[in-house]
Amino acid sequence: MRVLFIQGGFGTGGAEKVIAMIANHRVAQGDEVEVAAMRAPKDGTYYNYSPDVRLTVLEPDVDMSAPANQMRRLRQVRRLIRDRKPDVVVSFLTKINVLTLVAGMGRRVPIVISERNNPGVQNNHPVWKKAAMLLGPRASAIVTLTERGRDQLPSKLHRRAHVIPNPCTPMNGSRNQKKSRATDLVAVGRLDWQKGFDLLMQSLAKLRETHPDINLTIFGEGPERPSLERLRSELELDGVVSMPGTTQKHGAWLGEGDIVVVTSRYEGFCNVVAEATLSGVPIVSFDCEFGPREMIQHEVNGLLVQTGNVEELTESLRRLIENAELRQGMAQAANLNKDYLDPDRILGDWDRVINSAVKD
Known part of the structure; x- marks a missing residue:
């Protein structure tokens, strides 16, 4: 399966972390995986990718936050979908979701979108929110991070919405809490x-x-x-x-x-x-x-x-x-979220959403 991920950048954000995890997981299963982003840090990607994952930076030297450049970004995404001919496209974040859904028009490729923030209050121009609501039905599947996030979607989109939290594992290096006062x-x-x-x-x-x-x-x-x-x-x-x-x-x-x-x-x-x-x-x-x-x-x-x-x-x-x-x-309560955030379970949920989008 050819899987194309599209995101804003290769920096330190939570969306970037999760895409790296899913991409590495899918390529390990034998998929042909590409991750495209609008920009990247000068010193390379913050999160580690398998050498088998193809990485593409679409607009490394352009300030894509400028409204006048959004059409250029749209053309880049549309060209990428046309040239790569993926079996499925997965995009993260409101603006990227909107551009990907528009870019995929007429391409007959299933698109899975994921809302990673709180669309009701995030600081986007109202046009983006309206566009996301109008274009949402074009998505083969919609992934939100919490049930309350899912409830923010229009009721007509609930049927194709899936709740998948971010995977996480314990990290080493936390401090001992035996001292009498924290400083x-x-x-x-x-x-x-x-x-x-x-x-x-x-x-x-x-x-x-x-x-x-x-x-x-x-x-x-x-x-x-x-x-x-x-x-x-x-x-x-x-x-x-x-x-x-x-x-x-x-x-x-x-x-x-x-x-x-x-x-x-x-x-x-x-x-x-x-x-x-x-x-x-x-x-x-x-x-x-x-x-x-x-x-x-x-x-x-x-x-x-x-x-x-x-x-x-x-x-x-x-x-x-x-x-x-x-x-x-x-x-001592560190295990409370172990099952809820278990990477194997969550990556399995992502597999089911992606595979189902392709079959449909």
Whole structure:
């Protein structure tokens, strides 16, 4: 089977991670697999691919965020589908899904699309959301990450929608939780308004009034770096909050903190929650839609906080910092999500969706 995956880039995102896993899995089964993306980091793909997976960068030197370039991107995708003649196309993320569905018109190739974020609140132009709703019926199958995400789809699309969470395995390197007080917080994600790092800094400033030894490291890169650096200075946190950029190795952030903090205003799933809970790292997270509630059992393997509530976030962090017994209990609850996030089971679900799309 010839399988063509289409995504935005070869960077550090959760969608990129999952496509790499599925692509490697399919090529190991004997499929002819190609992964195409609009762009790639200068130093190559962030996630590892099998040498048998063909990698294609469509527009390496073009700013494809500019609206005027969307037609150029559409032509590139259409040409790729025409030239490769895949048996099935799999695309991730709203904009790429829309372009892929349009590009596939008249090609008689099944297309599986996957929505990876919260379409109701993500910061896309309304045209993209409307286009996604109109073009959705053209997809052979639609994959969402959670049941609540599936419920966001129009009812007419529910029949062809499948819920498949992101696969995840435990990572090594988490800290021992035996010390009486935690001192190091860590957060991970794109430096973007969605991730709520501005709220996290506000909480940290309040927290340090009673715990002056607490510090925070935020791993990630993105457009909000200048504004976050200004806020850090305004809150007098320059020597307290570190923003070293993206880790060179996936999961390298795991041993950098006693507690993981997730302050996303919205998510599609949140891989950081998956990785932290499976690896036994205590976590405090906003109960945003969607993802954290699916993986965190409050008081058992983490604490859930009302989304956007800085005061509640501060108190929850203070409680976990001071309570070694609670942190140790969370570390020991690492197996709670083992079956839910099991890669073999989830890749099997993806196989069924892809294979069914081709048979239909």
